Amino acid sequence: MAEEIRPLLQQVMNEYLMAKRDPIAGHMMGSLVRNSLVSAFGRLNFIPNDRYEIKGSVGQGNWAAVPWLAIMNKDITTSTQRGYYIVYLFSEDMERLYLTLAQGVTESSRNEMARINEEIRSNLNIDPDISTDNGIELGSSTLAKKYELSAAAYILYEKELPSEETLQHDLERMINYYEQYIALSLGKIEITEEEETGKSLSLKDTVDHAYQYIKGKGFYFEETEVINLILSLKTKPFVILSGISGTGKTKIVQWFAESIGATEDNNQFTLIPVRPDWNDGSDLLGYTDIKGDFKEGPLAKVIMRAFNNPNKPYIVLLDEMNLARVEYYFSDILSVMESRTWKGGGITTSNLLTEEIAGVNLPLPSNVYIVGTVNMDETTHPFSKKVLDRANTIEFDRIQLGHLDFLYEEVQKKDPVKLNQEVLEANYLHLKDVFAEYPDLVRRVTEELVKINDVLQLIHAQVGYRVRDEICMYLAYNQQEALMDFNQAFDHCLLQKILPRIVGSDSRVSEVLNRLLEICAFEIPEDVDSTVDLTYVKYPSSTEKLLEMRRRLVDGFTSFWIS
Structure with missing residues (x-):
C-alpha cells in the first residue's frame, strides 16, 4: 500500500x-x-x-x-x-x-x-x-x-x-x-419499537422465562428463589444476596440479567468488585482530581448510560459488597434512593451527581438496579440497621450437593429476550398507592407486623414505616400475578426484612426468638427443635432460621448471619 x-x-x-x-x-x-x-x-x-x-x-x-x-x-x-x-x-x-x-x-x-x-x-x-x-x-x-x-x-x-x-x-x-x-x-436507521425499547412481558411471564433460562444453563435454583429476586428488585432497586461462598449468588444475578437482555457486551450489566480500602462514595461515583477534572467512577458510567436510555434496565452487581464498610461508600446512594418520587409520570430522585462536581446534574435513574453479594466471615464488615432497612436481604445457604436430578433432565435452552424497563419498574412508591388497589392486603400485613413489632420492641429492633410499606408493595406485586400464596410471600419478607435485625447475647434475645417462633409456627421446645416437621407451619423458612439462631445462642451470641 x-x-x-x-x-x-x-x-x-x-x-x-x-x-x-x-x-x-x-x-x-x-x-x-x-x-x-x-x-x-x-x-x-x-x-x-x-x-x-x-x-x-x-x-x-x-x-x-x-x-x-x-x-x-x-x-x-x-x-x-x-x-x-x-x-x-x-x-x-x-x-x-x-x-x-x-x-x-x-x-x-x-x-x-x-x-x-x-x-x-x-x-x-x-x-x-x-x-x-x-x-x-x-x-x-x-x-x-x-x-x-x-x-x-x-x-x-x-x-x-x-x-x-x-x-x-x-x-x-x-x-x-x-x-x-x-x-x-438523523433518524435514517429504521429501528422497530421493540428493538429500541425492548419487549414487554408480564411479571409472571418474566419469572417463567428467567427461571427456564437459568435452568437451561445447568444451574439449580428453585423457582421461588427466582420469583423472590424479581419481586425484591421491583419493590426496591437494591437487594443484598448473602450466604457462604460458592452457593450461586453471583450467577443467579448474572443469568437473570442475561435472560432479559442485559449483558456486559451491551453495557446493561456491570460487575463491580468492591475493594477493602473504599471509604467514601468517590470510589463508586468518581472524584475531582488535582487538576479540577472529574474522573467518573464505575457506577457513574452506568448511571449516565441509564439516564440516556430510560427504557432499558441496567443491572449492577457489587461483588463482595461488605469487604469495605457499606455505610461509608454507599451512604450517598442509599439516601438518594430514598428520595424517589413521582414526577411527570415517571420516577425521579434528588441529584446523585451535581454539575459543580461532575459537570452535569444527574439523579439516580429508576432503571438502575443494584445487587450486592456478601459473605459473613472474619474479612468482612457487618451491616447497620440503616442498610438493612433499605434492602431485601436474600440468603443463599441451601446446599444440596447430592441433588443431581437436574443434570438428567432434558431442559430446552432458552434464548435471551430483550425486555424493556417496564417489567422491573416500580408501580408503587408510597403506601397510599398500594392501599388504593389492595386495602385488605395492607390491613392484613399491618396486623401481622403489629404482632411482630410487639415482640421486637423487647430488644429495640422493631420495624418502621419504610419496612411496612415495602412489605406491602412486595405482596401487592405478588398478588397481582398470583406468584405465591400470602403466607409464602410474607415468609420471604419476614426472613429478609425483619430477622436480619435480630442480634445479641442476653435473655431478651432468647425471649424474642421464642415468641417469634410462636407467631411463625407454634411453641417448639429446644430439646426437639431439630426433629420437628416444618412442612405445614405458617412461615416455614422464617421458622427454620429462628431455630438456627436459637441454637447458636447456646454459645452465647446469635445473629441472622452465618459466620
Missing part, C-alpha cells in the same frame, strides 16, 4: 516542537498541516469529497498547543467549533496521537458533550480495541482538557506510528461509526 498519510503525520510528531521555536507566520509546518495533510486525506478513496470537508490547524497568530486535523461530514458541520466529527489530536509533548470521534468544544456545553458521548457509546457496537473511556491525555492547557472531554471514542498511537495499512484501516472504521451515529441521530 502506497504511503499517503503516515509520513506526514509522523513528520508533524517529529518536527512540531522544533517548529514552535520559530514565528508561526509563513512556517512550512503550517502548510504541512493545513495543505499537505488535508490533500493526502482527501485522496483516500473511502472519504467521499462531495460529502466531507477536511481541515487542519496549527493555530492562528500563535502556535496551537494541540494541533489537529478534522474530518467533517458536511450534513453535520463544517466548523470544528460545533457538531461532532472525526479529528486527529496531537498531544502537547508530541508523544501521542489520538484518532477520535469527538465534538466541537467552543459552542457545546459540558452537559451536551457528556450527553452525546454517552449516546454514541451506548448505541454503537464499537470494537473493543477502540477506547470509549475518558483516558485521553493531551496535556495541561485549558484547550487540551476541553478536547479530552469532547472525545466519545478514540484510538491511541504512540510516537512511532503504526503502518499505513493500520492507520487507514482504523480511520475507515472510525468513519463507519461516525456514519452510523449520523444515521441514528
Whole structure:
C-alpha cells in the first residue's frame, strides 16, 4: 500500500516542537498541516469529497498547543467549533496521537458533550480495541482538557506510528461509526419499537422465562428463589444476596440479567468488585482530581448510560459488597434512593451527581438496579440497621450437593429476550398507592407486623414505616400475578426484612426468638427443635432460621448471619 498519510503525520510528531521555536507566520509546518495533510486525506478513496470537508490547524497568530486535523461530514458541520466529527489530536509533548470521534468544544456545553458521548457509546457496537473511556491525555492547557472531554471514542498511537495499512484501516472504521451515529441521530436507521425499547412481558411471564433460562444453563435454583429476586428488585432497586461462598449468588444475578437482555457486551450489566480500602462514595461515583477534572467512577458510567436510555434496565452487581464498610461508600446512594418520587409520570430522585462536581446534574435513574453479594466471615464488615432497612436481604445457604436430578433432565435452552424497563419498574412508591388497589392486603400485613413489632420492641429492633410499606408493595406485586400464596410471600419478607435485625447475647434475645417462633409456627421446645416437621407451619423458612439462631445462642451470641 502506497504511503499517503503516515509520513506526514509522523513528520508533524517529529518536527512540531522544533517548529514552535520559530514565528508561526509563513512556517512550512503550517502548510504541512493545513495543505499537505488535508490533500493526502482527501485522496483516500473511502472519504467521499462531495460529502466531507477536511481541515487542519496549527493555530492562528500563535502556535496551537494541540494541533489537529478534522474530518467533517458536511450534513453535520463544517466548523470544528460545533457538531461532532472525526479529528486527529496531537498531544502537547508530541508523544501521542489520538484518532477520535469527538465534538466541537467552543459552542457545546459540558452537559451536551457528556450527553452525546454517552449516546454514541451506548448505541454503537464499537470494537473493543477502540477506547470509549475518558483516558485521553493531551496535556495541561485549558484547550487540551476541553478536547479530552469532547472525545466519545478514540484510538491511541504512540510516537512511532503504526503502518499505513493500520492507520487507514482504523480511520475507515472510525468513519463507519461516525456514519452510523449520523444515521441514528438523523433518524435514517429504521429501528422497530421493540428493538429500541425492548419487549414487554408480564411479571409472571418474566419469572417463567428467567427461571427456564437459568435452568437451561445447568444451574439449580428453585423457582421461588427466582420469583423472590424479581419481586425484591421491583419493590426496591437494591437487594443484598448473602450466604457462604460458592452457593450461586453471583450467577443467579448474572443469568437473570442475561435472560432479559442485559449483558456486559451491551453495557446493561456491570460487575463491580468492591475493594477493602473504599471509604467514601468517590470510589463508586468518581472524584475531582488535582487538576479540577472529574474522573467518573464505575457506577457513574452506568448511571449516565441509564439516564440516556430510560427504557432499558441496567443491572449492577457489587461483588463482595461488605469487604469495605457499606455505610461509608454507599451512604450517598442509599439516601438518594430514598428520595424517589413521582414526577411527570415517571420516577425521579434528588441529584446523585451535581454539575459543580461532575459537570452535569444527574439523579439516580429508576432503571438502575443494584445487587450486592456478601459473605459473613472474619474479612468482612457487618451491616447497620440503616442498610438493612433499605434492602431485601436474600440468603443463599441451601446446599444440596447430592441433588443431581437436574443434570438428567432434558431442559430446552432458552434464548435471551430483550425486555424493556417496564417489567422491573416500580408501580408503587408510597403506601397510599398500594392501599388504593389492595386495602385488605395492607390491613392484613399491618396486623401481622403489629404482632411482630410487639415482640421486637423487647430488644429495640422493631420495624418502621419504610419496612411496612415495602412489605406491602412486595405482596401487592405478588398478588397481582398470583406468584405465591400470602403466607409464602410474607415468609420471604419476614426472613429478609425483619430477622436480619435480630442480634445479641442476653435473655431478651432468647425471649424474642421464642415468641417469634410462636407467631411463625407454634411453641417448639429446644430439646426437639431439630426433629420437628416444618412442612405445614405458617412461615416455614422464617421458622427454620429462628431455630438456627436459637441454637447458636447456646454459645452465647446469635445473629441472622452465618459466620
